[in-house]
Amino acid sequence: MAEFYGIDLGTTYSCIAYIDSDDIVQVVSNPKGDLTTPSVVSLDDKGKWTVGKAAKSRLGSDPDNTVAFIKREMSTPGYTVTLQGKSYTPVDISAKILEHLVEFANKKRKDEDGLPPIKDVVITVPAYFGSMERERTKEAGIKAGLNVLQLINEPTAAALSYGRKQNNDKKLMVYDLGGGTFDVTIMEFKSGVANTLASRGDHHLGGADWDRAIVDYALEQIGSKWDNLDKSNQGMMMISAEEAKKTLTDEDEYVLTFNHKGLQNVTISRSEFEKRTETLMEKTKMLVEEAMEMAGLKPHDIDEVLLVGGSSRMPMVENMVGKLYPNSEVKLVDPDRAVAKGAAMTAAQNDKGYVEGGLILGMDKGSRAYGIQALNDGNLCVYNLILLNDDMVVTKKFDQFNTAYDNQTQINMHFYESECEDEVMDIDPSCEIPELHDNQVISWGRPVPKHTPVSISVERDKSGLVRVFVECSGAKGEFVLDPTRRGMIKR
Ligand SMILES: Nc1ncnc2c1ncn2[C@@H]1O[C@H](COP(=O)(O)OP(=O)(O)OP(=O)(O)O)[C@@H](O)[C@H]1O
Ligand SMILES: [Mg+2]
Known part of the structure; x- marks a missing residue:
């Protein structure tokens, strides 16, 4: 029987887990015997890569050739690190961490059971990760030689792991304070299905x-x-x-x-x-309150608060959450492994549709709005195609867009990612997905009259990856919202 692998690619620690042939969730221990591995990468002057504890110790002895916290730079435009005189992107470094995790898991598979290397995996991302960071996490997986079945939000994965073998319907808050990111997700378990009601977070708070x-x-x-x-x-x-x-x-x-x-x-x-x-705790509190408001819930609606992420071990977390939710059960369960375990369960669910005793993941929620620049009553604005708390998996088609002036031959697409709740918002340059590419233009060559229809549709998949499709006067374009990869794929 197949085994299903899930990876928690953390800012400070990473973890790989699997569902074995008896449907038991296992965490793979690394060669040092630890269940989590520091997400630190180092390159020595002989060209040898080290990852994990050994690399972490090099933060003091060779800081110029050692990288930590790379996950925080996943969407920083043009970010690279230079190791031994050569530059590497966050995708390159993340791929090294993934390769390392898979390498020791593969060694175990081969030595103990004569099994072939792992191919299919589910990788976790903070719920608050936007389209670019998600594209790059997937790319890191591909670079590490893996087939990324799906990306799943970390708090959702933790909730799936926690909810295994539980039959009670409940509303659950997942408070996930990791090493580099904070996420809060409100979920509902109902008749064996886990649905997300709202998600908020900050990927620079951990x-x-x-x-x-x-x-x-x-x-x-x-x-x-x-x-x-x-x-x-x-x-x-x-x-x-x-x-x-x-x-x-x-x-x-x-x-x-x-x-x-x-x-x-x-x-x-x-x-x-x-x-x-x-003040750091206060920031998490504000995000918790925003998520509750988005979910339309009051504190007494929350049955349980699940604390995950290693930093949730700090007593100040339980104290604060206990005060905010005096009537809810506050539980710290498996804080550094629950995410990887939930990812493994998601891999199994992808393959066979269920996990023995596990909840079925219904619908996750997105935590960002995605829009395009358009004219609205003669004013330039951003029209949000995907709204802030839309379901994660969403497909929409828009017929209300037209060309803006006579003899137009092309449209230069501008994409925005924001936390704005409105359908139409003012242009905010800080929300524009940076580095416009030449190929972000859709062009049909022959001049057309003003008000020629432009058909626009948008899709977001279960991994949170967004695609925008534009069609005008016979020209078609598919846009990926990650400018460093590619702007438009001609169809
Ligand atoms: N006993 C403890 N008390 C306080 N903090 C702890 C404890 N144990 C671990 N931590 C902290 O937990 C963090 C690591 O947690 P975790 O492994 O959940 O994060 P991560 O997955 O690396 O990060 P992220 O989810 O933000 O990407 C580190 O900052 C670590 O110092
Ligand atoms: Mg984590």
């Missing part, structure tokens, strides 16, 4: 920001600043701060020892740490 708050505190105590540290010291300080943060989950105090103009010792208490990170 454990690393809490680590950085500790670094800033320590530096302040010795009268120094982040910018005074060289790259190697910054790397080592962040590693020590993460250790401090984890210890403060169980202890009241931690003495941070680090080297900066001599050996330094700084004591930080849990209460000081909580005070310093209040």
Whole structure:
């Protein structure tokens, strides 16, 4: 019988899980015996790549040739890192992490059961990832030699893992605070089907920001600043701060020892740490409230709050959530593995339509609006084709668009990704999908009169990948909303 693999490609830690032939969810341990692997990649001067714990230790010894937190740069236009004099994109680095995870899983398959290498996988992404980051995550999977069956939102995957073997109907909030991203998703389990009601998030809010708050505190105590540290010291300080943060989950105090103009010792208490990170917690609270509003729910409607992501272990998370939802059960379940397990369950569901004892994933929700530039009553505006809280899988056709002036021979398409709730919004340059390509033009060559119909349709698949189809005067174009890949595929 087939096995089904799911990968949680995390900002700080990644994890690979599978459903075995007995329908049991297993997490693959790495060669160090750990169930999660640091998402850190390093290249040495002999051209040897290292990924995981060994690479993480090189953040201090060879920071110029070591990369961490690459997931945060997935949609940064033109972003590259230079390792040993050669530049690499976030897709290249993410592919290295995926290759590493699959490599040790493959070794186990071969050694223990004589099985061929893994091909099909489901990879997880933050619910808040937009079209570009999703395209690139899929591309990283392909680059690693994998067939990406589907991308699935991390909180949804965690909810599927948690909901296995549960029959009760309920409304569930998934509060997912990972290493680099925060997502909140409101879900409903009903008659064995899990549906998403709303999703909000921030892909620059995670454990690393809490680590950085500790670094800033320590530096302040010795009268120094982040910018005074060289790259190697910054790397080592962040590693020590993460250790401090984890210890403060169980202890009241931690003495941070680090080297900066001599050996330094700084004591930080849990209460000081909580005070310093209040604004970060407040940001998660605002997003939780926005998601609740989008779902049209009040606190007493939530039966359970599921805390996932390693950073949800911090006591301040349960304290805050407990106060917001005093009548709900707050549970921290399998915080760093639930996502990968849910991805494996999704892979099985893709293949055979169900997982023994598991919930069926009904409909996920998107967390972004997608629009095109158009004239509305003579004013240039953005017309949102996909709305903020539309179902993830959506197909729409629009017949109301026309050419704007006489003798028009082409349309230059401008795409926007935003969090705007309205169908028609003002042009906001910060929402425009950057780097317009020449081939974002659809052209039919022969002049046509004003008001010639332009047919536009849009599709979003279960992975959250968006395609826009435009047709005018016999010319057809399909647009992928990732400018670094390709603008238009001629049909
Ligand atoms: N005991 C602990 N107390 C506090 N934080 C912890 C603890 N254990 C792990 N963490 C933090 O959890 C984070 C990692 O969690 P997780 O593996 O869920 O994130 P990720 O998947 O890498 O990130 P993301 O989901 O944001 O892409 C790190 O910031 C880590 O320091
Ligand atoms: Mg995660």
